[in-house]
Amino acid sequence: MSEIRESMDALAPDAIVALQREGAVGIVRLNRPDKRNALDLAMRRAIAQAVTELDRDDDIGAIVITGGDTVFAAGADLNLLVDQGAQAVADIDLGQYWAPVARCGKPVIAAVQGHALGAGCELAMMCDFIVADPSARFGQPELGVGIMPGAGGTQRLLRAVGRPVASMLLLTGEMLTGERAFQLGLVADLAEPGETLARATALARRATRMPPKAVRATRRVLLQGADLPLDAALALENREFLLLFDTADKHEGMRAFLDKRKPVFTGR
Secondary structure: OHHHHHHHHOOOOOOOEEEEEEOOEEEEEEOOHHHOOOEOHHHHHHHHHHHHHHHHOOOOOEEEEEOOOOEEEOOEOHHHOOOOOHHHHHHHOOHHHHHHHHOOOOOEEEEEOOEEEOHHHHHHHHOOEEEEOOOOEEEOOHHHHOOOOOOOOOHHHHHHHOHHHHHHHHHHOOOEEHHHHHHHOOOOEEOOOOOHHHHHHHHHHHHHOOOHHHHHHHHHHHHHHOOOOHHHHHHHHHHHHHHHHHOHHHHHHHHHHHHOOOOOOOOO
16 A cells, blocks of 8 residues: 555656545546647556556545646647557557556546547546536547547447437537537536536545445446346346345445434445
8 A cells, every 4th residue: 555655646746647635536637738638648658557556545435537727638649649650559559548547446537627629538438427617628529630539439429429419529520518518418417617626526525435346336237238238238237236235335234224324334
């Protein structure tokens, strides 16, 4: 644990990715404002490191990823890609930097103010859900520079908003406002102006109070069941449901409810 803390402390507030703790919530802040948080390899590597270390930290129960007041992340840093061919980009293996976010064992929430475009929008969609400011703007403008999304920007967007809206955004470069993204279901919660991080942190704190085994089981079912036929997804859900009946937290949660007191979950 001390080794993790020392490594995390090295991510100073002026680092390209700043990290702070608020109790059991870890906050990862993209911090490259002069480049509109454009995602170069150094920033991707720092995000991966921060999320990995928080995932390993037993004192952290949920993670919030956020950016600045006017931009979450404006996309990939094109200086990284402009002179690269297909094999060179394949060798970079951009997916390795996103795997810690997409496969994190703890709830991950995106808190989005301003623009979340291209790889920035993909990063937000990798999280369990998005809390956004009305100022937020979501888009996948990759076609405008001769490529297409390559980290979930077609498939996660398609699943979140449906084919017609996803097609419009992808094929025209149009953006969704925070309010429209909320109406369509891409955004889970629309915060009051300027309160996005506070709202996301409050929701993360609520998630940390839930029984850990039930949280992990629910996230597994959501992730694995999304692309299964309904019968198979329901079978997966029922299996996880039954397994939770052998946990100490199930007994504590139900007994506390019946006794009209707050439960004390232990993760067992």
